[in-house]
Amino acid sequence: MMTGGKTLANLGLTTGRASQIMVQGLAVDSREVRPGYLFAALPGKHVHGAEFTKFALRQGASVILTDPYGADLIAGTLPVHVAEVCVVDDPRQALSGAAALFFCSQPQVIVAVTGTNGKTSVATFCRQIWTHMGLKAVNLGTTGVEGAWSAPLNHTTPEPITLHRALAQAAEAEVTHAAMEASSHGLEQKRLDGVVLSAAGFTNFSQDHLDYHNTFEAYFSAKSGLFDRVLHLQGCAVINVDDAKGPELTKGCIARGQSVITVGRSVADLQILGQKYDATGQDILFSWKGESHQVKVPLVGGFQGENLMLAAAMVLASGGEAGEVFASLKAVFAVRGRMELAVTRANGASIYVDYAHTPDAVATALKALRPHVMGRLVVVLGAGGDRDPDKRTLMGQAADRFADIAFVTDDNPRTEDPALIRGMVMVGAPDATEVADRAEAILRAVDCLQPGDILLIAGKGHESCQIIGHDVFPFDDVEQASIAVAALEGKY
Numbered sequence: 001m002m003t004g005g006k007t008l009a010n011l012g013l014t015t016g017r018a019s020q021i022m023v024q025g026l027a028v029d030s031r032e033v034r035p036g037y038l039f040a041a042l043p044g045k046h047v048h049g050a051e052f053t054k055f056a057l058r059q060g061a062s063v064i065l066t067d068p069y070g071a072d073l074i075a076g077t078l079p080v081h082v083a084e085v086c087v088v089d090d091p092r093q094a095l096s097g098a099a100a101l102f103f104c105s106q107p108q109v110i111v112a113v114t115g116t117n118g119k120t121s122v123a124t125f126c127r128q129i130w131t132h133m134g135l136k137a138v139n140l141g142t143t144g145v146e147g148a149w150s151a152p153l154n155h156t157t158p159e160p161i162t163l164h165r166a167l168a169q170a171a172e173a174e175v176t177h178a179a180m181e182a183s184s185h186g187l188e189q190k191r192l193d194g195v196v197l198s199a200a201g202f203t204n205f206s207q208d209h210l211d212y213h214n215t216f217e218a219y220f221s222a223k224s225g226l227f228d229r230v231l232h233l234q235g236c237a238v239i240n241v242d243d244a245k246g247p248e249l250t251k252g253c254i255a256r257g258q259s260v261i262t263v264g265r266s267v268a269d270l271q272i273l274g275q276k277y278d279a280t281g282q283d284i285l286f287s288w289k290g291e292s293h294q295v296k297v298p299l300v301g302g303f304q305g306e307n308l309m310l311a312a313a314m315v316l317a318s319g320g321e322a323g324e325v326f327a328s329l330k331a332v333f334a335v336r337g338r339m340e341l342a343v344t345r346a347n348g349a350s351i352y353v354d355y356a357h358t359p360d361a362v363a364t365a366l367k368a369l370r371p372h373v374m375g376r377l378v379v380v381l382g383a384g385g386d387r388d389p390d391k392r393t394l395m396g397q398a399a400d401r402f403a404d405i406a407f408v409t410d411d412n413p414r415t416e417d418p419a420l421i422r423g424m425v426m427v428g429a430p431d432a433t434e435v436a437d438r439a440e441a442i443l444r445a446v447d448c449l450q451p452g453d454i455l456l457i458a459g460k461g462h463e464s465c466q467i468i469g470h471d472v473f474p475f476d477d478v479e480q481a482s483i484a485v486a487a488l489e490g491k492y
Helices: 016-020 049-058 068-074 091-103 119-132 160-172 184-188 216-230 246-256 302-317 322-331 359-372 391-402 418-428 438-447 477-488
Strands: 025-027 037-040 063-066 084-087 109-114 137-141 144-147 177-181 199-202 236-240 259-264 270-277 282-288 291-297 340-344 350-354 377-381 405-408 454-458 465-468 471-474
Touching: 025 091, 037 049, 037 091, 049 063, 049 068, 063 068, 063 091, 068 084, 091 160, 109 119, 109 216, 109 302, 119 137, 119 144, 119 177, 119 302, 119 322, 137 160, 184 216, 199 216, 199 302, 216 246, 236 246, 236 302, 246 259, 259 302, 270 302, 282 302, 291 322, 302 322, 302 359, 340 477, 350 359, 350 477, 359 377, 359 391, 359 454, 377 391, 377 438, 391 405, 391 418, 405 418, 405 438, 438 454, 438 477, 454 477
Parallel strands: 025 037, 037 063, 063 084, 109 177, 109 199, 137 177, 199 236, 236 259, 259 270, 350 454, 377 405, 377 454
Antiparallel strands: 137 144, 270 282, 282 291, 340 350, 465 471
């Protein structure tokens, strides 16, 4: 993708006479700076980006974008006429706007979804619905960019330069529709600002990321930014009103003049009237504008049906015709690592893998599997290190309450002591079996399965590695479950 240079004025940045300086590229990492680039020296959690200005200058940066504190840090260190310093109060938001203007191309229709759980499923379902409707579509988030054009991403919501470059490349590949995951980190750091949204969706709100946001209020405020800052007044909000925060978000959107589509089991625009479960999926009965519809989908778990309904409403909100949207629901399939059937034992016991890594997600996943279980419900779970420690015991409590048998093991301990993390989970699940090695825990859980049982391996979902200390080891829960079954049933 070729992108010509832009002046500072073209990027919405002005510094007096320097407004006509040509910018050849953007970077937030000083190592990626090239001659003529704008280097964004942003405030960080541990260090300010202005500390790397000298390296950016060596690479040929011609403009430094920063905040007043950053400007003070670099004052007196810049050689005359080497670089122009553009000082703004909110450099993150300014960078997002500049990135949108620099790449200046996006798919015609973009939607974004936020919430503690369900973002990947909703975004992927939107893409699947659009694809079945004959549209070139992608979803962007935890699993990268998938669909009519694909690319890897390092974060659920990447920094704005990567994000807007990806959107421009997707548009160049003739992608017309895109569904994005909007993480609380990404929203807090203004990464989505500059994306033109047709619709924004809300799934739910529960405990997560308090290691970053510190309080529930700050966490919810970050989520709310998708609606009160990023979504234009002409955009449509799609809100799960069954969640306790749903009515609050709805009220705010209506007060701002945004149109709203509500989704839920209670009185809602798209109302879920009933769900009937079987071994391979579910039937969903729902109503839209006074007319009832029924669809059978291969999705296990009631919450996945709810995610699908939210996705359908987002496609409607972004211009989809109801008949075509609802006819496309039958074509959806499970998202990798989201209540994914990994393998079935010869005795009929099933093993599922899910990304559930919060107390609410673990409880929701186990409750959703219960109607599909004729025997016992078994779970393998752990908790990540260097993340919100307060949720660990609560995750154990969810396993203790909603599963019949629990195995507590390591997730991604990162730099924390794995035994201490497991101990905190075990406080909530005192009757669980503690097995440090994740592969062994999965093997032992698979070995205990009897006919009619279901095993849920929770926490890592689609992830293909395990982080222990600073080392990254290959590890895939789906693959490990298959290996365990093969070993136990003599297929190796």
